[in-house]
Amino acid sequence: MFSHTLHSRLFTALFPALWLVCAACAPTPTPIATPAITPRPVTTAQAIVIADAPASATPMPTATRAPYQPTATTTLTPTPAPTPSFWQLQVENLFDLSRLPLTQNSVTTQFTSRNWVSREYFFDYFIDDGNFEGPNYGYLDEQNNRISYRIVPGYDGKPEYEIVPRVEGPGEIVRLWFAYQQHQSYNNPQDMSQNEEWGNWGNLGAMGNIRFYFDDEPAPRMDVGIKELFVGKSPFPAPLAAFYASANGGNINYVPIPFARSLRVTTTGRPRLMQIQVKRFLPTPTPITRASHSAQADDSPRAAPRVETAPTLQSFTPILAPAEQATLDQAAHAWRTCAPRVPGEYRAFPFTLAPDTAAAIAFNSPGTVAGLRVRVPADREQSVWLQIFWDDESEPSINAPLRALFGTAERLLPYAALPLGIVTDGDDLVFYNNFPMPFQSARFVLLNRSDAPLPLTFDAVLRETVPGTERARLRAFYGSRRVTRREDAGDNYVVIDVKGRGKYLGLILNAWDLDREALNMSLPQTWRFPYLESNVDVWIDGRLALPGTGIEDDFNASYYYVFTGYPGYNSKYCLAGVTLLDYDTLSEPSSQYRFYLNDAPEFRDHLRVEVQHGNKGNNLSVTYSSTAFWYEMR
Numbered sequence: 001m002f003s004h005t006l007h008s009r010l011f012t013a014l015f016p017a018l019w020l021v022c023a024a025c026a027p028t029p030t031p032i033a034t035p036a037i038t039p040r041p042v043t044t045a046q047a048i049v050i051a052d053a054p055a056s057a058t059p060m061p062t063a064t065r066a067p068y069q070p071t072a073t074t075t076l077t078p079t080p081a082p083t084p085s086f087w088q089l090q091v092e093n094l095f096d097l098s099r100l101p102l103t104q105n106s107v108t109t110q111f112t113s114r115n116w117v118s119r120e121y122f123f124d125y126f127i128d129d130g131n132f133e134g135p136n137y138g139y140l141d142e143q144n145n146r147i148s149y150r151i152v153p154g155y156d157g158k159p160e161y162e163i164v165p166r167v168e169g170p171g172e173i174v175r176l177w178f179a180y181q182q183h184q185s186y187n188n189p190q191d192m193s194q195n196e197e198w199g200n201w202g203n204l205g206a207m208g209n210i211r212f213y214f215d216d217e218p219a220p221r222m223d224v225g226i227k228e229l230f231v232g233k234s235p236f237p238a239p240l241a242a243f244y245a246s247a248n249g250g251n252i253n254y255v256p257i258p259f260a261r262s263l264r265v266t267t268t269g270r271p272r273l274m275q276i277q278v279k280r281f282l283p284t285p286t287p288i289t290r291a292s293h294s295a296q297a298d299d300s301p302r303a304a305p306r307v308e309t310a311p312t313l314q315s316f317t318p319i320l321a322p323a324e325q326a327t328l329d330q331a332a333h334a335w336r337t338c339a340p341r342v343p344g345e346y347r348a349f350p351f352t353l354a355p356d357t358a359a360a361i362a363f364n365s366p367g368t369v370a371g372l373r374v375r376v377p378a379d380r381e382q383s384v385w386l387q388i389f390w391d392d393e394s395e396p397s398i399n400a401p402l403r404a405l406f407g408t409a410e411r412l413l414p415y416a417a418l419p420l421g422i423v424t425d426g427d428d429l430v431f432y433n434n435f436p437m438p439f440q441s442a443r444f445v446l447l448n449r450s451d452a453p454l455p456l457t458f459d460a461v462l463r464e465t466v467p468g469t470e471r472a473r474l475r476a477f478y479g480s481r482r483v484t485r486r487e488d489a490g491d492n493y494v495v496i497d498v499k500g501r502g503k504y505l506g507l508i509l510n511a512w513d514l515d516r517e518a519l520n521m522s523l524p525q526t527w528r529f530p531y532l533e534s535n536v537d538v539w540i541d542g543r544l545a546l547p548g549t550g551i552e553d554d555f556n557a558s559y560y561y562v563f564t565g566y567p568g569y570n571s572k573y574c575l576a577g578v579t580l581l582d583y584d585t586l587s588e589p590s591s592q593y594r595f596y597l598n599d600a601p602e603f604r605d606h607l608r609v610e611v612q613h614g615n616k617g618n619n620l621s622v623t624y625s626s627t628a629f630w631y632e633m634r
Contacts, residue, residue, distance in 0.1 A: 097342075101472030107280050117136040164278065170259065172257055172313075182249070214259050240254050343463055386401075398475065405627060419435050444458065472503075498607050498630070504596060507629065510592075535554065
């Protein structure tokens with residue numbers, strides 16, 4: 001419901017309009033060469049309008065079966081602190097997605113081990129001190145200038161590797177990723193796979209200590225062994241932080257580390273591979289708001305929201321207040337179950353669609369869909385298309401086959417992430433989306449593209465729109481193209497290229513039909529999935545804000561998803577994972593996903609996401625497909 005004073009009721013009616021399904025109907029970024037898809041025309045045989053209505057209106061139908069629920073759910077009790085700290089709000093963002101559409105007037109910079117000169121993409125790491133400080137390495141500042149890293153004297157007089165040079169505050173580190181050495185590698189002098197330090201940690205401890213210098217303090221406020229960031233204890237609990245053997249080869253930490261005036265980060269030993277994402281707030285940031293509701297047992301959104309302005313940002317300290325610790329515990333629990341906080345109850349709309357017909361669910365009052373689910377019988381999902389129209393628009397903002405929109409069009413690959421997923425529930429498949437979807441009005445259209453009747457259920461959670469998110473509209477784009485080998489680094493695969501203002505939320509990337517014949521080097525058969533050496537690059541307003549160091553690195557793993565297929569090891573996580581890495585197929589297909597929460601970069605004019613296709617320049621032929629997600633601010 002949208003308001004505690006107005007009651008939404010259900011009307012049933014037939015729409016007189018005829019909606020045609022066509023991939024060209026969606027606004028298409030011009031760089032993507034997507035094959036035209038022209039399914040048969042359909043008629044809208046069923047329609048449901050949800051609007052403010054008198055109490056005598058027809059009540060909403062209920063599902064004939066209990067809707068899918070995760071095996072464990074996040075506690076919905078609000079954090080008891082009446083005035084949460086800035087850090088606490090940022091931690092809440094890791095499991096309560098309601099503020100995700102908000103923008104904070106921030107600029108994102110990612111410090112990486114990228115080699116900017118060599119076309120051998122496997123040299124994106126620091127092999128010695130010379131290349132750490134050398135001209136081929138370094139970072140891009142906010143003016144897009146490349147600046148070399150430095151080895152500097154530490155507070156104790158000993159040399160330090162400065163991996164994040166001084167950054168003006170206020171801001172925060174939103175993601176830390178490191179990799180050191182693979183436990184099984186031809187580059188190791190001996191097989192260290194049975195050594196605990198190598199097998200569990202990839203020899204990460206050889207990096208020594210990591211030091212965080214806050215607010216120009218002469219000594220680091222945090223000076224700990226690098227493994228302390230990923231071992232899984234407070235203030236960096238698992239699975240918000242995970243290490244090599246628990247993160248498919250990567251060492252990853254999503255606990256926010258804010259800084260008020262400035263920040264520098266150094267290590268006592270040389271890193272090898274790294275990505276450190278820093279978000280800096282501009283001098284007059286948009287107020288960060290917190291929407292809460294009057295106390296109710298089920299945290300129902302029926303009460304009007306109370307908006308609180310976030311307190312002043314303070315630099316991080318590992319000593320947490322009790323309320324902060326409680327929020328951190330909630331976030332860790334949500335990530336263990338991949339069950340975010342979704343306030344309110346799902347309302348179910350069951351349909352049986354005749355062949356070549358559509359069902360429409362229209363919301364005619366402003367609000368937000370906090371979560372939606374589409375339940376389809378297994379083996380029938382390939383015939384379903386989903387279109388979403390915002391604010392009476394004539395062309396859909398989202399228009400794709402259901403499987404492509406939630407995973408991959410090529411084959412069914414179930415997974416369960418915080419914002420998106422595909423799960424099995426009995427004889428059905430449940431496609432769910434927890435990205436908040438604000439609107440003035442909205443129409444969801446489900447199309448049966450098969451020759452047989454199709455039973456399905458559409459579930460939605462409606463809530464009031466969080467103040468500040470009214471102009472955000474969820475967008476998604478599915479595209480596919482075969483990229484062919486070439487001698488240079490040109491003609492990257494373009495995932496998305498859009499103008500305007502918004503926020504990038506992530507992608508699902510699929511690859512198949514690899515041609516192993518490379519133009520400029522021989523590829524031994526033992527070198528599988530060589531295209532994973534390629535980088536995923538995120539360009540923000542004409543600046544390479546998130547430079548990659550390898551596809552699997554950019555999806556939070558490392559060393560070609562080194563633990564995929566190992567008994568007892570995971571490969572699918574709450575924000576990133578690999579759902580397919582097929583060693584048994586000569587075309588070497590893979591599928592991976594990564595979504596963004598606190599680390600979602602904001603763009604003011606232009607968003608462009610590219611993927612390379614080679615291990616030495618773009619020297620490999622491969623077919624990519626992808627689904628990108630972002631908020632468009634209208």
